[in-house]
Amino acid sequence: MSNVTIYTTSQCPWCKKTKNFFQEHDIDYEEVDVESDEDAQEEMIEKSGQRGVPVTIIDDDGEEEIVVGFDEDELSEHLGIEA
Numbered sequence: 001m002s003n004v005t006i007y008t009t010s011q012c013p014w015c016k017k018t019k020n021f022f023q024e025h026d027i028d029y030e031e032v033d034v035e036s037d038e039d040a041q042e043e044m045i046e047k048s049g050q051r052g053v054p055v056t057i058i059d060d061d062g063e064e065e066i067v068v069g070f071d072e073d074e075l076s077e078h079l080g081i082e083a
Helices: 011-023 036-047 072-079
Strands: 001-006 030-033 053-062 063-069
Touching: 001 011, 001 036, 011 072, 030 036, 036 053, 036 063, 053 072, 063 072
Parallel strands: 001 030
Antiparallel strands: 001 053, 053 063
8 A cells, every 4th residue: 555645835726626536536745734734745845856746756665656746647647547
């Protein structure tokens, strides 16, 4: 089972879409609010090279996949969700 972390802010509509997608597919995830946590923001930028959210990190036994933005196809592929 993959560990899923999503970096978000409170006003991001794409973050909400991504979290809704996870909930619809019963995907457990950890949410990290980069709006209020500077260390988390730096970590997100270091891992993804991006300042925008959402950034989703899918860790499958130490192999990390990074999805920037809400990309339903890419998320489905990395999480093994069939269309």
